[in-house]
Amino acid sequence: MTAMTDQFTAGAGRTILSIDAMGGDRGPATVVAGISRSAKKNPDIGFILHGPRAELQKLVARRRPLQGRVEIRDATDVVTMDDKPSHVMRHGKGTSMWSAIDSVRSGEADVCVSCGNTGALMALSMVRLRKLPGVNRPAIAILWPSRNPQGFNVMLDVGADIRADEQDLLQYALMGASYARNGLALARPRIGLLNVGTEEHKGRAELKAAHDLIGANAEAAGFDFVGFVEGGDIPGDACDVIVTDGFTGNIALKTGEGTASLIGDLLKEAFKFSPLSRLASVLAYTSMQRLKKKIDPRRVNGGVFLGLNGTVVKSHGSADATGVAAAVKLAFQLAQSGFSEKLAARVASAAAQVQITAMDRTESGDTE
Amino acid sequence: MTAMTDQFTAGAGRTILSIDAMGGDRGPATVVAGISRSAKKNPDIGFILHGPRAELQKLVARRRPLQGRVEIRDATDVVTMDDKPSHVMRHGKGTSMWSAIDSVRSGEADVCVSCGNTGALMALSMVRLRKLPGVNRPAIAILWPSRNPQGFNVMLDVGADIRADEQDLLQYALMGASYARNGLALARPRIGLLNVGTEEHKGRAELKAAHDLIGANAEAAGFDFVGFVEGGDIPGDACDVIVTDGFTGNIALKTGEGTASLIGDLLKEAFKFSPLSRLASVLAYTSMQRLKKKIDPRRVNGGVFLGLNGTVVKSHGSADATGVAAAVKLAFQLAQSGFSEKLAARVASAAAQVQITAMDRTESGDTE
Missing domain, CATH: 3.40.718.10 (Isopropylmalate Dehydrogenase)
Incomplete structure (x- = not known):
């Protein structure tokens, strides 16, 4: 556990969102810029950010609004836009997408946000979160x-x-x-x-x-x-x-x-x-x-996956910081409303x- | 045969279009206004106009560009927007729509234009023109x-x-x-x-x-x-x-x-x-x-029915004179190109x- 995590834990009462930093067309810098914008506007959000730790630590350190608001979960593999969903389901355990969904599965976060491959995100969400009874x-x-x-x-x-x-x-x-x-x-x-x-x-x-x-x-x-x-x-x-x-x-x-x-x-x-x-x-x-x-x-960036044990927001793959912030806002609203x-x-x-x-x-x- | 018809026949060499004057939301006055616009712009079009003769004669007489360019075919019944296609197929013989399609069937006109009920127009076109072999x-x-x-x-x-x-x-x-x-x-x-x-x-x-x-x-x-x-x-x-x-x-x-x-x-x-x-x-x-x-x-008004022995252009039901003129222009182009x-x-x-x-x-x- 890093000092950052300690600060983060101190921020109790915040609504925690799980963010897949990788897999978007513009890379993790854009995702971090987007969540930084959201953090600045809304003091009630905290983030669990999934991706390669060293790279993400550097990006987060540069953004003042994110200080004490982000816990990083190391995940070195990335789901690309060309990966077949079936392949990701079998071999995707080390990816940031898998890790991001699992934070919802474990109950640490209420909603997950990803800019990655839609088919893979849906397949992993189905496997890790499972369908709601009756769906x-x-x-x-x-x-x-x-x-x-x-x-x-x-x-x-x-x-x-x-x-x-x-x-x-x-x-x-x-x-x-x-x-x-x-x-x-x-x-x-x-x-x-x-x-x-x-x-x-x-x-x-x-x-x-x-x-x-x-x-x-x-x-x-x-x-x-x-x-x-x-x-x-x-x-x-x-x-x-x-x-x-x-x-x-x-x-x-x-x-x-x-x-x-x-x-x-x-x-x-x-x-x-x-x-x-x-x-x-x-x-x-x-x-x-x-x-x-x-x-x-x-x-209005963000398709919402419905019918699973947990909510996943799919942002456009090409989303810029504004787009990522919009998806985060939607995820926050949904998490807050239960x-x-x-x-x-x-x-x-x-x-x-x-x-x-x-x-x-x-x-x-x-x-x- | 009226004098109008004689004048019309004299205009040989023109491309003849068959026009259903009835069944549009705005009535026959709008259809006549539309074909008048087309006639003014394009000296190479002639029309066979289908609907109640007395009413159409009055409307046509008021439009100078239409003098000698229109033959009226009397048809007293109208297909309404609420008529079921199956009903029109059985009982639609006296309608302007039936009559308009039949002018293509007989070879007098190359293309038919109607603002009427799409389902009925397709059903009548299928019955009267028949599908092309292989379609x-x-x-x-x-x-x-x-x-x-x-x-x-x-x-x-x-x-x-x-x-x-x-x-x-x-x-x-x-x-x-x-x-x-x-x-x-x-x-x-x-x-x-x-x-x-x-x-x-x-x-x-x-x-x-x-x-x-x-x-x-x-x-x-x-x-x-x-x-x-x-x-x-x-x-x-x-x-x-x-x-x-x-x-x-x-x-x-x-x-x-x-x-x-x-x-x-x-x-x-x-x-x-x-x-x-x-x-x-x-x-x-x-x-x-x-x-x-x-x-x-x-x-760009005009859906074209393809796959029949003859071409039918369906204009928007709510088409105004500009819309009707656009459908006529499309019909003319298709007729001219064979x-x-x-x-x-x-x-x-x-x-x-x-x-x-x-x-x-x-x-x-x-x-x-």
């Missing part, structure tokens, strides 16, 4: 800029699993509602099921089944079910949580990001076009910065509810 | 603003059918390539297959099979196959044509539209925010109009090619 497929949930008063909608799954049957979609609805309650402070979130039309007869068979199942569980689970929604409702105000399978969710997420990025670039070009428009860009600077902040993907425990309780009670409903129906001969 | 599922293709030099990418299917197996996806690749050649003047289009990652082992089984099938047919069909692409590549420059099933394509299309519309509204708000930003909006007006024109969905015949030839030759390849493989015992 078949964990999901990745993200926040999406929207027309709703809270400014964001929740969408899940955006890529944990390319398949989802009606039972999975029901669990996504429960988990998404829980995330909206704790991440967006919505007492009674409105849930929508993503489809190609809002009429009840449209779409694939599992979507029709999920429509009925989610509707039947809405009251007991404390959310409103608005039925089918379309792609245009993801940034809209028809609902707060969009439920879909990980294939469709991933395509929608990347299409939205790509469209926003194209428009942003065209806008920059437009402002550069003529002397008048260049002058305009100076005058509009403050307003444009405000707009940019509103839809900047770095400000999100992991609340989610587990919701899923468990809903699983029991579904079982009871199923038993009732069998007994009464009501098969609908 | 299992027709598709709807759209143009999407992109970073490519041509300014747009083609995406299909965006909602003709929620299912697509590997053979369907191969046909979409062939039809999309043909559309890119004739609609965007790309001699050798680059085709991408939409997936959740670019690695070959990712995604659903039918996507892996389609990957191999499209790759094996690229050379003979005269396109380049770039392999899997992601949602972010839809507005990108990695390929010119994005191939996907109608469920995923529809979600992606509406997500992209919704995201663009949200950003547009936030941008307007930002410009209104302060006196300085309001001044900026005046100075940037011309540049912003240019940008708006570039990504205005009305300017698109329907070229597409049919491509699909037929590819179907033969696939059959030969399959036979070769069976004979040589190569099952890969």
Whole structure:
């Protein structure tokens, strides 16, 4: 134990986050810069930082806000973006990612944050944290800029699993509602099921089944079910949580990001076009910065893995210090609200509810 | 035959388009305003206009550019947005939509344009025009603003059918390539297959099979196959044509539209925010109009039904005169290039090619 650890232990009462320093595109210096920003803004966070000790000690020592706030856990191996999840599951024990997840497993930290390889992070999280009782497929949930008063909608799954049957979609609805309650402070979130039309007869068979199942569980689970929604409702105000399978969710997420990025670039070009428009860009600077902040993907950085015994926040691999700080902020909010425990309780009670409903129906001969 | 028809017949050499005047959200006056705009700009278009004769005659008489350019076909029934496709197929004979499609069936017009109910339009087109030999599922293709030099990418299917197996996806690749050649003047289009990652082992089984099938047919069909692409590549420059099933394509299309519309509204708000930003909006007006024109969905209005004996352009139901004119322009370009015949030839030759390849493989015992 180092002197740093002693100082750290002294900082009792802090919410401790477990941070994977490695595996991001910009290396550990960016991660340390990001958590330093968070530490400066928020005196209630402490960090367990995972990676090669000597390198991390140097980086941390340079950041005054991190003094006495960081415990370093030596982990010499790194999961790269090209590593196959199956390989990491077998041989990843010495990696910073494994070590970072294990701090949540042991209960030392409430939430883990990593910029690393998504597939490997999900695979390791499944193996080390295990699925919550009653959850078949964990999901990745993200926040999406929207027309709703809270400014964001929740969408899940955006890529944990390319398949989802009606039972999975029901669990996504429960988990998404829980995330909206704790991440967006919505007492009674409105849930929508993503489809190609809002009429009840449209779409694939599992979507029709999920429509009925989610509707039947809405009251007991404390959310409103608005039925089918379309792609245009993801940034809209028809609902707060969009439920879909990980294939469709991933395509929608990347299409939205790509469209926003194209428009942003065209806008920059437009402002550069003529002397008048260049002058305009100076005058509009403050307003444009405000707009940019509103839809900047770095400000809503962090996919959250739901359905495990513990919460893992996946930051963008290319996140800069601002992006890392945003992911840390999200992790802190979730840890503070006791999100992991609340989610587990919701899923468990809903699983029991579904079982009871199923038993009732069998007994009464009501098969609908 | 009216005097109008005589004048019309005299305008020989014109490219004749069949226009469904009814079924759009804004009624026939908007459709007539739209085709009038097209007629003014382009002396080489003539129209067969379908709907209630008395009403249409009055609307047409008011538009000078349409004098001698329109033949009206009386059709008193209208397909509404709420009509079920199955109902329209059985009882739709007296509708303007049926009549408009039949002008393509009879060969009087090369391309049909309608703002009506998409499901009904596809169902009637299937029944009246029939599928091309070798096509299992027709598709709807759209143009999407992109970073490519041509300014747009083609995406299909965006909602003709929620299912697509590997053979369907191969046909979409062939039809999309043909559309890119004739609609965007790309001699050798680059085709991408939409997936959740670019690695070959990712995604659903039918996507892996389609990957191999499209790759094996690229050379003979005269396109380049770039392999899997992601949602972010839809507005990108990695390929010119994005191939996907109608469920995923529809979600992606509406997500992209919704995201663009949200950003547009936030941008307007930002410009209104302060006196300085309001001044900026005046100075940037011309540049912003240019940008708006570039990504205005009305300017790329028109989903094209591919895989039928004849081409049908589906305009947005809410299209205004600008939107209708854009759909007419697209229909004209496709008619002029002899698109329907070229597409049919491509699909037929590819179907033969696939059959030969399959036979070769069976004979040589190569099952890969």
